[in-house]
Amino acid sequence: MKLDGTYLFREKREQVWSTLMDPEAISGAIPGVEEFVPVEDEQHAWRAIAKVSMAAVSGRFTGQVRMSEIQAPVSYRLTVSGEGQGSIISGNVVMRLVERDDGGTVLHWDAEANISGKLARIGQRLIKAAANMMSKRFFGNLARQIREAA
Amino acid sequence: MAVVGKAVKRKEDPRLITGEARYLEDINIPGMTHIAILRSPHAHANIVSINTEAAAAVPGVVGVYTGQDFMDVNPLPCPWPAGGVENNLNTPRALEVEKVTHVGAGVAVVVAEDRATAQDAVELIDVEWEVLPAVTDAEEATFEGAPQLHENAPNNVCMEWDCGDQEGADAALASSDVVVKQRLRNQRLIPTPMETRGCIAQHEPVNGEYTIWMTSQAPHVHRLLFTAFIFGVPENKVRVISPQIGGGFGAKIFMYPEYVLTTALSKKVGRPVKWVETRSENYIATTHGRDHVTDVEVGANRDGTITALKVKTFANLGGILSTVAPGIPTTLYGRMLSGAYQFPNIYCHVTGVYTNTGMVDAYRGAGRPEATYVVERAVDLVASELSMDPVEVRRKNFVPSDAFPFEPNNNLLNGLSYDSGDYDKALDMALEMTGYEDFRAEQAAARAEGRYLGIGFSTYIEICGIAPSAWMFGEGWGAALWESANVRMHITGDVVVTTGSQSHGQGHETSVAQLVADELGVSMDQVHVQHSDTLGTPFGYGTYGSRSTAVGGVAVWRSLQRIKEKARAIAAHEFEADIEDVEYVVNEEGVGSVQVKGAPDKSKVVGEFMGIATSAAGGWSLPGDMEPFLDETSYYDPPDCTYPFGTHICIVEVDAETGNVDIKRYIAVDDVGKVINPMIVDGQVHGGIAQGVAQALWEGAQYDENGQLVSGSLMDYAIPRADLLPSFELGRTETPTPNNPLGVKGAGETGTIAATPAVVNAVVDALSHLDVRHIDMPLTPSRVWETIKSHSNGGNS
Numbered sequence: 001m002k003l004d005g006t007y008l009f010r011e012k013r014e015q016v017w018s019t020l021m022d023p024e025a026i027s028g029a030i031p032g033v034e035e036f037v038p039v040e041d042e043q044h045a046w047r048a049i050a051k052v053s054m055a056a057v058s059g060r061f062t063g064q065v066r067m068s069e070i071q072a073p074v075s076y077r078l079t080v081s082g083e084g085q086g087s088i089i090s091g092n093v094v095m096r097l098v099e100r101d102d103g104g105t106v107l108h109w110d111a112e113a114n115i116s117g118k119l120a121r122i123g124q125r126l127i128k129a130a131a132n133m134m135s136k137r138f139f140g141n142l143a144r145q146i147r148e149a150a
Numbered sequence: 151m152a153v154v155g156k157a158v159k160r161k162e163d164p165r166l167i168t169g170e171a172r173y174l175e176d177i178n179i180p181g182m183t184h185i186a187i188l189r190s191p192h193a194h195a196n197i198v199s200i201n202t203e204a205a206a207a208v209p210g211v212v213g214v215y216t217g218q219d220f221m222d223v224n225p226l227p228c229p230w231p232a233g234g235v236e237n238n239l240n241t242p243r244a245l246e247v248e249k250v251t252h253v254g255a256g257v258a259v260v261v262a263e264d265r266a267t268a269q270d271a272v273e274l275i276d277v278e279w280e281v282l283p284a285v286t287d288a289e290e291a292t293f294e295g296a297p298q299l300h301e302n303a304p305n306n307v308c309m310e311w312d313c314g315d316q317e318g319a320d321a322a323l324a325s326s327d328v329v330v331k332q333r334l335r336n337q338r339l340i341p342t343p344m345e346t347r348g349c350i351a352q353h354e355p356v357n358g359e360y361t362i363w364m365t366s367q368a369p370h371v372h373r374l375l376f377t378a379f380i381f382g383v384p385e386n387k388v389r390v391i392s393p394q395i396g397g398g399f400g401a402k403i404f405m406y407p408e409y410v411l412t413t414a415l416s417k418k419v420g421r422p423v424k425w426v427e428t429r430s431e432n433y434i435a436t437t438h439g440r441d442h443v444t445d446v447e448v449g450a451n452r453d454g455t456i457t458a459l460k461v462k463t464f465a466n467l468g469g470i471l472s473t474v475a476p477g478i479p480t481t482l483y484g485r486m487l488s489g490a491y492q493f494p495n496i497y498c499h500v501t502g503v504y505t506n507t508g509m510v511d512a513y514r515g516a517g518r519p520e521a522t523y524v525v526e527r528a529v530d531l532v533a534s535e536l537s538m539d540p541v542e543v544r545r546k547n548f549v550p551s552d553a554f555p556f557e558p559n560n561n562l563l564n565g566l567s568y569d570s571g572d573y574d575k576a577l578d579m580a581l582e583m584t585g586y587e588d589f590r591a592e593q594a595a596a597r598a599e600g601r602y603l604g605i606g607f608s609t610y611i612e613i614c615g616i617a618p619s620a621w622m623f624g625e626g627w628g629a630a631l632w633e634s635a636n637v638r639m640h641i642t643g644d645v646v647v648t649t650g651s652q653s654h655g656q657g658h659e660t661s662v663a664q665l666v667a668d669e670l671g672v673s674m675d676q677v678h679v680q681h682s683d684t685l686g687t688p689f690g691y692g693t694y695g696s697r698s699t700a701v702g703g704v705a706v707w708r709s710l711q712r713i714k715e716k717a718r719a720i721a722a723h724e725f726e727a728d729i730e731d732v733e734y735v736v737n738e739e740g741v742g743s744v745q746v747k748g749a750p751d752k753s754k755v756v757g758e759f760m761g762i763a764t765s766a767a768g769g770w771s772l773p774g775d776m777e778p779f780l781d782e783t784s785y786y787d788p789p790d791c792t793y794p795f796g797t798h799i800c801i802v803e804v805d806a807e808t809g810n811v812d813i814k815r816y817i818a819v820d821d822v823g824k825v826i827n828p829m830i831v832d833g834q835v836h837g838g839i840a841q842g843v844a845q846a847l848w849e850g851a852q853y854d855e856n857g858q859l860v861s862g863s864l865m866d867y868a869i870p871r872a873d874l875l876p877s878f879e880l881g882r883t884e885t886p887t888p889n890n891p892l893g894v895k896g897a898g899e900t901g902t903i904a905a906t907p908a909v910v911n912a913v914v915d916a917l918s919h920l921d922v923r924h925i926d927m928p929l930t931p932s933r934v935w936e937t938i939k940s941h942s943n944g945g946n947s
Contacts, residue, residue, distance in 0.1 A: 056863070059273075084273065085273065086273070087191060088191050116192055116856065120854070120859070121253075121434065121863060122430060124854070124860045124866075125860075125866055
């Protein structure tokens with residue numbers, strides 16, 4: 001399943017980029033995150049536990065988040081894999097920052113997600129809507145942190 | 151007063167209506183543990199490793215097991231490979247060990263003190279998977295380069311089976327005036343009984359005996375499979391009890407891994423074990439039905455005479471075989487493709503295919519709905535090609551009423567023949583009820599206003615009372631299919647009937663009691679029908695294929711004849727008369743007695759205390775070496791199946807703007823042979839039509855490209871609702887079968903067999919002025935709307 005969207009930040013690209021590269025900011029932006037710790041001996045990789053609620057499936061998902069293809073200050077890929085509640089989620093999202101004439105920044109994101117198990121059976125119909133809602137919350141949380149940092 | 155043929159209220163209903171009936175979930179045993187099963191989230195994957203440590207450490211967990219712990223338990227059997235061909239069989243184990251081939255396959259289990267703990271702990275089991283590419287479409291699975299599911303099944307083919315005459319069909323098609331070709335998809339359905347499956351097993355170490363309560367349509371068959379095939383223990387070590395069952399529709403006939411697992415665990419943990427399936431589990435772990443892709447070629451002459459029918463079908467069997475999976479799309483499908491017609495040339499080829507989907511097996515009608523859909527759509531395609539009335543084409547090709555017994559051509563039925571029928575009579579009655587001529591005028595008028603009305607016919611036949619053991623053996627069935635019954639009269643004159651068949655909604659306790667009441671001359675209240683417990687009932691093959699009355703009922707009837715014979719002999723002895731002078735009579739009030747002809751004072755009532763049953767049970771004065779008690783067991787194996795038939799007519803209005811199909815009227819004339827309880831038959835017909843209509847319009851299992859079941863809950867799988875259906879208009883003709891003394895044929899499946907093509911034919915008829923020839927099921931509004939758009943001038947195509 002492919003998903004995409006854009007998010008508009010008022011802040012400059014460098015500001016957005018430095019927040020995007022800050023593990024604490026990412027951890028703080030993931031909805032329902034309970035744990036976000038670096039994987040030993042590996043750069044740009046974290047072990048995460050998040051509480052996710054989608055359709056009739058709700059509960060903890062455990063997984064990994066990896067950052068790759070980093071091209072500062074423009075783009076990187078985030079690869080996510082998670083498991084829980086009889087379901088498996090895997091996917092990746094490429095985030096790309098474009099400067100705007102008014103000094104703001106547009107973030108374009110392109111994601112590909114695979115869902116197996118219970119979530120696929122009873123949640124698939126709602127996944128697009130849920131993913132959009134969650135991405136909105138994710139970037140909304142990021143934007144708040146950028147404002148707070150500024 | 152005779153009760154057979156009357157709409158007697160059901161004896162089982164008071165306990166069902168008041169909530170007194172005990173279903174499997176209601177049964178609890180002291181010390182009982184509960185299990186939760188870890189199921190594969192992947193459609194196709196190798197199991198690399200399973201780590202159960204975290205789950206085992208949860209307080210309240212009794213044990214955690216994987217497939218490795220059950221290697222001493224045999225894989226489940228598949229006792230019905232398709233007849234006469236090589237079958238590449240692959241069946242489930244209690245838990246899968248190396249690889250899974252469908253979402254939902256069990257790979258590990260948690261046993262815990264309570265269900266919630268088991269369900270929570272199962273989440274902590276860590277499985278490392280090697281995910282493999284999946285294929286879900288039966289035809290695509292046979293293509294080169296498709297993912298391979300089983301080493302012993304090249305190109306995923308389980309079996310190639312055929313029947314009829316290929317050369318004859320090809321030659322006839324080549325010389326026919328017209329030939330119509332069409333691809334038909336008979337989509338996958340999920341049976342969805344109200345009650346899901348479940349099992350409770352208790353093992354007694356002292357004597358090695360198991361008691362197994364389970365949701366079973368065939369308790370004796372389950373016991374046989376447990377003992378002889380899976381655990382290798384004698385039959386007397388296993389008692390299977392099927393409590394009140396909330397519907398089965400075929401899906402509860404089969405042996406499933408969870409039953410084996412629960413039973414094996416009861417011994418392993420030394421405590422009773424309970425498993426109750428959730429609805430989400432039911433959708434991925436219980437069998438599905440149908441799922442055929444068929445190419446049909448039908449040839450005809452200008453006058454509407456059909457000259458040949460050639461059918462090529464890919465039957466999707468799922469990732470692994472359920473108990474009788476290969477038998478359904480072969481014997482119960484191909485052999486029925488002559489329908490109600492005397493087609494001169496028929497050929498059918500079936501490829502049974504493994505795909506990364508749930509198991510497929512018998513679902514109400516089992517093979518026969520798929521066949522009827524092909525035949526009834528083919529007849530309509532011919533009518534449309536020749537611009538003939540579909541009624542006329544049907545009449546032209548019907549087996550005439552004087553041709554019975556009728557053996558379909560090309561040895562299609564492999565030696566059996568249609569028993570009796572009057573197909574025109576049922577059609578006439580249905581047309582009369584419909585007001586066919588008026589409808590066509592109404593349809594024309596509506597079209598002028600831009601409203602799309604349509605009428606669809608299904609002049610079906612079916613094969614019921616699935617039996618003759620010798621014939622079924624020839625079809626690859628690895629057992630027999632007779633039925634049994636024991637009838638005994640207690641000292642008080644009450645009658646207890648035990649039957650090897652099983653009731654999960656069919657009303658055996660009522661219809662069998664009606665039979666006994668009339669035959670013996672006792673009241674319905676005096677007759678107690680017991681079933682569903684292997685302890686105390688004689689062996690029987692169970693309830694499916696509309697066979698309980700046509701086979702099991704006849705076994706009851708035969709026991710009754712022996713009881714009556716013995717009652718006469720005892721009376722002759724008591725009255726010192728010749729047995730030839732003693733008759734068994736049931737008077738107008740329904741009271742049965744044995745009496746000496748022409749001597750009214752020498753008479754004894756049967757069904758009362760100190761009556762003839764008391765004489766027999768007392769045993770103080772019996773002729774010669776006669777044994778006491780009126781107690782007779784019969785085993786009945788019929789000479790042939792039975793062949794119910796009828797006409798279903800559906801009238802629809804298709805909304806040209808939205809594509810929504812509204813069923814305006816539904817008329818069904820069924821001939822199920824002699825009817826014991828018309829209310830029960832009507833109920834069966836109603837439920838069957840609802841399911842048949844639902845396939846045509848709404849239901850359909852959907853997998854995504856990775857083999858994930860997308861329609862995995864009742865939110866996404868559209869089972870029919872009462873408000874979507876009209877009030878059915880039912881009629882009946884009654885043509886007894888000569889194949890059994892009761893004249894009964896069977897009524898459990900007519901609705902699902904007949905309804906589906908009637909609805910599709912109606913929708914296609916409604917759109918025929920747009921030159922629509924066919925739409926694949928389910929005929930959802932979007933699919934119908936798209937068809938209308940692509941066929942209308944506005945659609946520009």
